[in-house]
Amino acid sequence: MVPVNNSPVTIARRGLMLVISSPSGAGKSTIARNLLDKDKNIGLSVSVTTRPRRQSEIDGIHYHFISKRDFERLRDSDALLEWAEVHGNFYGTPRGPVEDAMAAGRDMLFDIDWQGAEQLQDKMKADVVSIFILPPTMTELQSRLHRRAEDTEEVIKTRLLNSRAEIEHWRDYDYVILNDDLQAAFEAVEAIVKAERVRRDRRHGMFDFVRALLEEEPKL
Numbered sequence: 001m002v003p004v005n006n007s008p009v010t011i012a013r014r015g016l017m018l019v020i021s022s023p024s025g026a027g028k029s030t031i032a033r034n035l036l037d038k039d040k041n042i043g044l045s046v047s048v049t050t051r052p053r054r055q056s057e058i059d060g061i062h063y064h065f066i067s068k069r070d071f072e073r074l075r076d077s078d079a080l081l082e083w084a085e086v087h088g089n090f091y092g093t094p095r096g097p098v099e100d101a102m103a104a105g106r107d108m109l110f111d112i113d114w115q116g117a118e119q120l121q122d123k124m125k126a127d128v129v130s131i132f133i134l135p136p137t138m139t140e141l142q143s144r145l146h147r148r149a150e151d152t153e154e155v156i157k158t159r160l161l162n163s164r165a166e167i168e169h170w171r172d173y174d175y176v177i178l179n180d181d182l183q184a185a186f187e188a189v190e191a192i193v194k195a196e197r198v199r200r201d202r203r204h205g206m207f208d209f210v211r212a213l214l215e216e217e218p219k220l
Contacts, residue, residue: 012205015102016196017124018042019110019117019173020189022133023163025144027179031133031186032111039193042107045098048074051089054150064094082112082119087158091116102127107193114169121172129196131189132173136180138163 022028036044048064050071059065066074071090074080083092093116098108110120120128135141141163145156170176175192179185200206 011203011209013105013203015105015107016129017108017127019130021114021117023166024159025141026133026135028133031189034186042109043101045093045108045110047091047093049091082116084115086113130173131175132170134178
C-alpha cells in the first residue's frame with residue numbers, strides 16, 4: 001500500500017514464531033511476560049500440560065491443565081505442533097490458534113524447552129526465531145530457584161541436574177543471551193524481534209508495495 005496524504009504505510013507480513021528457552025530459573029518466563037506486556041502484537045502460545053497447577057498459575061492463562069489421556073488424544077490426532085516430556089510431565093502446543101494468528105500477521109511467543117524448539121524447527125523452520133537464555137552462573141541459577149519458592153527441595157535438585165543437559169543445546173538456537181542483567185537481556189530480545197519483523201521473506205506485502213512504488217509517477 002502506497003501512502004496517501006502522508007498516512008502510514010501498511011505492509012502485510014506473516015507472523016513469526018518467537019521461541020524462548022532456558023533452564024528453569026534463568027529468566028525466560030520473566031522476559032516473556034515483559035515482552036507480552038509491552039508489545040501488543042505478540043500473543044502467547046498457551047501450552048497444554050499434564051503437570052499440576054502451581055498456586056500462582058491460572059488455567060487458560062499460563063497453561064491449559066489437562067489429563068494425560070486428553071493430552072495423548074491431542075498428540076495422536078496431530079493437533080499439537082510440538083510436545084515433550086519434561087520432569088515427568090507432558091507439555092504441548094495446540095496447532096490451530098498458532099496458525100490462525102500467524103496468517104493474520106500476529107507474532108506468537110513460545111516459552112518452551114529445547115525439545116519443543118527442535119520440533120518447531122523441524123516443522124516450521126522458516127517461521128521460527130529461537131532464543132536461548134543463559135544464567136550467569138550455576139550458583140545464581142540455584143539461588144533464583146530457591147527465591148521463586150514454588151517447588152520442593154527435591155524438585156529444585158532435579159531442575160538443577162536437568163539444567164546442565166538443557167544448556168548443552170544452546171548451539172541449536174539462532175540467538176543466545178546471557179541474563180546477568182534482566183533489563184539488558186530484555187532489550188536484546190526486543191532488538192531481535194524488531195530485526196526479524198523486517199526480514200524480506202516475512203513481508204509478503206512488500207512485493208505489492210514495491211510494484212506500486214515503481215508504477216507511481218512523481219508529480220514534477
